[in-house]
Structure formats: structure tokens, C-alpha cells
Amino acid sequence: MNTLFNTDVGLLGGVGEKTKDLLRKLGVPSLGALLYYFPRGYEDWTDIKKVSQVNFKDDVCIKAVVISGVKIIKLGAKRTLYKALATDGEENMEITFFNNKYVVEKLQEGNELLLYGKVQKNFNKYEMVCPKMCVKGKEPKCLRPVYSQINGLYSWKIESIVASGLRYAKGRLCESLPERILAENNLCKLEFALENIHFPQNKESLNIARERLVFEEIFIWQIGMRFLKMGICVKTEVKLKKDYTDEFYFSLPFFPTNAQKKAILECIKDIRSSAERCMNRLLQGDVGSGKTVVAGALAYNIIKNGYQAAIMVPTEILANQHCETFKKIFSGMHINIELLTGSLKSKAQKEIRESIKEGKIDLLVGTHSLISESVEFKNLGLVVTDEQHRFGVGQRARLVSKGNNPHVLVMSATPIPRSLSLIIYGDMDISILDERPPNRQPVDTFVIDSAKKERMYGFIKKVLENKNQGYVVCPCAKESEAENLLDVKNYKEELLKKHGFSKYSLEILHGKMKSQEKEKIMKDFLGGKIDLLICTTVIEVGVDVPNACIIIIENAERFGLSQLHQLRGRVGRGKGKSYCILVSDSKSKDSISRFKVMATSNDGFYLSNEDLKIRGPGEFLGSRQHGNINFKLVNIIEDISTIKKISRVADQIFRNWDSISLDERSIIEKSVKNFFKSGNQENIII
Ligand code: ADP
Ligand code: MG
DSSP, X not given: XXXXXXXXXXXXXXXOHHHHHHHHHTTOOBHXXXXXXXXXXXXETTSEEOGGGOOTTSOEEEEEEEEEEEEEEEOSSSOEEEEEEEEXXXXXXXXXXXXXXXXXXXXXXXXXXXXXXXXXXXXXXXXXXXXXXXXXXXXXXXXXXEOOOBTTBOHHHHHHHHHHXXXXXXXXXXOSSOHHHHHHTTOOOHHHHHHHHHSOSSHHHHHHHHHHHHHHHHHHHHHHHHHHHHHHOOBOOOOOSSOOHHHHHHHSSSOOOHHXXXXXXXXXXXXXXXXXXXXXXXXXXXXXXXXXXXXXXXXXXXXXXXXXXXXXXXXXXXXXXXXXXXXXXXXXXXXXXXEEXXXXXXXHHHHHHHHHHHTOOSEEEESGGGGSTTOOOSSEXXXXXXXXXXXXXXXXXHHHTTSSSOEEEEEESSOOOHHHHHHHTTTOEEEEEOOOOTTOOOOEEEEEOGGGHHHHHHHHHHHHHTTOEEEEEXXXXXXXXXXXOOBHHXXXXXXXXXXXXXXXXXXXXXXXXXXXXXHHHHHHHHTTOOSEEEEOGGGSSSOOOTTEEEEEETTGGGSOHHHHHHHHTTSSOSSSOOEEEEEOOOOXXXXXXXXXXXXXXXXXXXXXXXXXXXXXXXXXXXXXXXXXXXXXXXXXXXXXXXXXXXXXXXXXXXXXXXXXXXXXXXXXXXXXXXXXXXXXXGGOOO
């Protein structure tokens, strides 16, 4: 199967070098990828509609007779318009083409035509512009595939390449799923499925084909996820002999919430379980729910039991802050904490690396420099990744590989709808912090346009007078000529010079500053020396300054819903009332609906569901937040019950892996390999 699957598409008839390059651009270098390049839709030439019934957004098929033959209108040297009038028996409709002399013959009076495309209505007149056109009797008799195309490689061309690919593979395709699984789940054979997903005999055979391929996609994905997990999560020697959780609670300046206690208990149970398996757990909690405490409790337990712990975070600012937080919590407890980031001088880095290797450092906090090859631990027992959506599985796996199968906790501030977490996290165990620390009030969110900014400045001053602090987030660090967006530098100048902020302490913070500068500013802000921090989204993840209680987000239309929520999560972390003001002059429907959702809810889970609705799963998953998972057929929202059903089948197979036949195993393993080859494994996050 592998060799057939990997056959170069260039070997197919009609595929020259140029086409081959274009196919590669589409992600189709091999016969296997070609056969799995499914149509994005189908033209149905048998479902004939009347002009008056159609939905103007849809592509439809219309049968019409030409009643007034083609008129040729020259619009200049290079543009010619061809127009004819036709009737479907009830309504008249204009048919228009540009620069296409081949239509003349078909658009003769009296000809009966089938037209495929969108119908428009302009000033009460129906019109089809550049439809596909067949003389009656010559139309395709079945569903015709429509492929996503690129310049130079159009759907009809792909169609013919796929057809020759199918001919090439006929009779030689090996099954991608074991026979038994096909039979038990009532699924058709691969050859039938591939033929009919591309060239369905009829709608029923398309459904049968689709059902089989959806099954395959989910099943193989789910098994693949479990393989991935197996690679990371096997037996471990790291054990807790004694539970130090109560001692840790005693060191906290507050009482843990019930949700925190429950999550910590779940983790400790995993780690102490007699199965001696690694913990592999995801902790989901909305911004401000107190995830750091959970990480702290586990680190404390692991360290007290004689191991090292590592916490990896996506930004230096956050690494610094976590390091400070843990130093405070663990002060006087003889725990050695160090920070390792890329911006440390190489001599300092070297020293830290040596201490880690010798086991002198108990808790290492850092950015992705933790996974660089030169970092070796003496006995790493726990790996925590905070704000996991910033890391791919490859990065995390590399950190894990540094220990002798350490336990793994992955913390996520972006709540993912359950339907998605099921897919993204495979069978990772999940703990949820569904409770905020006490005395928290929801953040009040307002949306204003720039005309009301003067009033907003007044409001900010009132907050600052009250000895509270605030953030202003601008989309840019520096002025850019290309776009009319606010930047932190000018914003600060304007506040000082034009809006009467000179008696307050203002600072700017953005990603392009030197890390020492950033560090100092964050420290000063945390220490209350800065009243208002004018910054870019560098503060987006994790930053925790409880005294900050107002955040202004300028050009709010530039940010997605989850990102707005993350930014808003920087306030509302203390006892006082907090405010979030979104400033935007955008009239776009999408932005307005995002703002509305922000103003009505503080609940991250609700918001991410809404985000999913507004952006669609493709973009939601495709964004930097979740790596790059692209399903070809499965719609994560619509197919959720199917996904659950098939996940259960996958789970059963996986549990009984050792007892299924070698043949069956090798079929599944090959399919998993092919599946992950076509995706981007580095980016898959578990
Ligand atoms: P997250 O990482 O989930 O966004 P943090 O761990 O940064 O949240 O916690 C947010 C703030 O809440 C911090 O200032 C932290 O000290 C505080 N906090 C956490 N747990 C509690 C608790 N049980 N009671 C009071 N304050 C808490
Ligand atoms: Mg956090």
C-alpha cells in the first residue's frame, strides 16, 4: 500500500512538470494525497430548479430555452460581452458571458440549455453571469465534483487528474482499515469509497462513501493521538511516597478554592496510582481561575519527594513572573528556583545548565529554551506547560524526553469547547477549574467609538486617582505608514501632552524592547511604580497584577474574541471592581458581534463557543492557538455525535491492542502514518 500511496503524481497521464508543481502547492505530491484530495462540493445537474425558487447564494441548475439569440457587445479592444435572453417557462433571465466566443454557438434562439451557477436579481431582472453551460442532453448525468482550485489548476483539470489516478489505482488499492472493523461498522470498501467521493454514481453512493471516509478520518486520528500519547506516556518510576499538599496549602496566603483542591487531588491521584503510569493531564481554567496554584502544589510534591520540576511558558515576561511568584510561595522552604530564558547571558545560562544537571536546581522556570538540547536534568519528575496553546506537541515531547518519563500537566487558559477538546486532546485526562477565587467581581465591559474617548480618559484618571493601575493595549509598537492604527509610542505622548496625564506615571511595553527593559517595566508595574502601562499584546498571556483594574483595548476590531477575552483577563484579578473598554470605529458585522458577546459575558467557555460560531472551526483550529488540524471531511461542530461514537470504537481497539492480529495492527499503523504525514505533526497539540 505504501508504495502505491507514495507514487509520484507525475507518473499519471496528463501531469507534466508544471501541473506537478501546482499539485504540490495544493499539498498533493503523491497518488495517495491525490485520492484523498476530496471535492469541496458537487454540481448536481439533475436537480433542476425554477428561477423564481432559487436561493441567490447557492449554485443551482436551471433549464432554459434561448428566446433571443446572442448579442455581441464590444466594450473596448480587449473586452467583449455576450448576452442572450432565455426563459425557464415562467421567468425570463439574461445570460451574460465575457470574452468567450465559444458560447455564441450555444446561445442561438430556440436552443434548450442547462445552466449551472448562481442566479442574481438586478432591478427585478434575473441574470446568470458566466454560468457553466451544456446543451440539453449533453449534461453530466451524475454529481460532478468541484475541487478547491488555484490559479492555473482549475477544478476540471483536477477532476481529470483524479479520474486518471483512480484508474491507475483500480484493483491495486489495499484497505486502510481492517476488514473486521469495516464489517462491524457497516462500512464500504476503500475503492468504492474513493471512487464515489470523487465521482458519485448517485447521492446514496456518495453518502455511503462519505460515511466510510469520515469514519476513517476520525478513527485513524483518534488512534494516532493515542499512539502519540503512548510515545510520551509510558510507565514511570517517578512516584510520590508522601503527599505534601497540606503543607503547601499552609504556605499560601489564601485558601485554595474547591476547584483548585479538586484538580490538585485528581493530579495527585494520577501520580500515586498503582499503575505507575505517567500523569498526562490537561488543566483547563478560565483566565484568573488560579491555575498557577495547581502547578505549584504539584511541583512542591514532586520536589519534596526528591525530583526536579520544570515549568515552560511561552513568554519571558511570564517566565519572570512565575519565577517571582514561586520564589514568594516557596520562600523559606529550601527549594531552589531558577529562571532560564534565551536572553540570559551565555555564561549565566551555562552555569544554570550545570546546576540542573547536578540536581542543584529543584524548580526550573523558563521559555522554550528549556527544550534546547544542552539542557539536561538529573531527575526530572514533572513537566508543566502553561498556556499550552502556544506550544506544539513536538516541543512538549522534547521537554518530556529529558526526564525519565516525568508526569505531565498541561495548562490552558483558552477554554476549548468540549466538542473540540475531545478531538484535540484525544484521551488526555482533563481537570477543570470552574470556580474563581472568592471576592471576584465580573469585569464590566463597554464598547465605545473614538468620539467618546475624551470621556474615557476622564474615567481612566478616576481609576488611577483611586490608586489602581491600568493597561492600554494598542495593536502596534511603532507608527506604521501603511495602516491607520494606534501605536504605543504616540499614544503615550498624546496622553501626556494633550489629555492631561502628565501627573501620572506612564510607561510603554512591547515585544521589540530589550528583555531587561521589559523585565524592569513589568517589575515596576507590579510594584505599583507605574500607573498606566501602554502596551501591545505582550501582556496577553498569564500576566498577573491584581491591582490593575482597567484595560483599554484600542482598535479592538483587530483582535479575535478569544484574544479579547485573554486581554480582559489581565484585570479582575483583585478584590475591586474592574473595567474593560473596547474602542473601535469598525462597522463590520463580525466585529460588532464579537463586541456584543464580550459585553454580555465573562465566561471563557461561552466565549470560545461563540468564537467557534463566528469564525468556524477551520479558522478556530487553524489559528495559532490550536496548531494546525485540518480535517478533510469532518465538521467538528456538526459531526460531534459521530465523532464521539467513532472515538469509542477507537478506544476499544486501542485498549485491546495486544490481542488484535498482527495484520490488523499493521494496516492501522500504516494508515496512521499516512494520516500524520499529510498533516503537520509538529503542530498537533495534545
Ligand atoms: P490563571 O493562571 O488561571 O489565569 P493565576 O494563577 O495567575 O490565574 O491566578 C490569578 C490570581 O488569583 C493571582 O493573583 C493569584 O494569586 C490569585 N489566586 C489564585 N488562587 C486564589 C485563591 N484560592 N484565593 C485567592 N486568590 C487566589
Ligand atoms: Mg496563568
